[in-house]
Amino acid sequence: MSVKTAERKNVMSAKQTKDTLKDIDGVKLENSEVTLHVGHEKGACKEYWCTLHNRSPHPMRYMQQFWRSDRQIMERVCSHGVGHPDPDELIEKDWTHGCDGCCDVAMEYLRMNKRLDA
Ligand SMILES: [Zn+2]
Ligand SMILES: [Zn+2]
Numbered sequence: 001m002s003v004k005t006a007e008r009k010n011v012m013s014a015k016q017t018k019d020t021l022k023d024i025d026g027v028k029l030e031n032s033e034v035t036l037h038v039g040h041e042k043g044a045c046k047e048y049w050c051t052l053h054n055r056s057p058h059p060m061r062y063m064q065q066f067w068r069s070d071r072q073i074m075e076r077v078c079s080h081g082v083g084h085p086d087p088d089e090l091i092e093k094d095w096t097h098g099c100d101g102c103c104d105v106a107m108e109y110l111r112m113n114k115r116l117d118a
């Protein structure tokens with residue numbers, strides 16, 4: 001699946017910038033025992049949806065958050081163990097992932113809320 005980024009200026013990645021992660025006060029990932037200690041500072045995302053500090057009420061909130069340190073994106077893991085991009089993550093141009101369809105409902109939510117182009 002490929003998704004455009006243009007409408008998603010209202011989202012801030014957990015990353016501070018493209019390639020810099022800062023040490024931050026630990027943030028417990030949702031539905032997870034993991035605490036993330038890297039990302040942007042708390043105030044930076046005030047006006048944005050954020051996977052760490054300002055999560056939107058999207059349909060994947062019940063899933064476990066999983067920080068993909070290799071790709072530096074936040075994922076949500078469905079009950080089948082498949083990781084999908086967190087809807088509040090800054091979307092990369094190529095959003096291809098091994099998907100079993102469990103994020104379709106979140107895509108619909110993002111479209112309805114005009115957070116996706118298509
Ligand atoms: Zn934030
Ligand atoms: Zn699934």
Ligand SMILES: [Zn+2]
Pocket residue numbers: 083084085097098099100101102103104
């Ligand atoms: Zn998916």
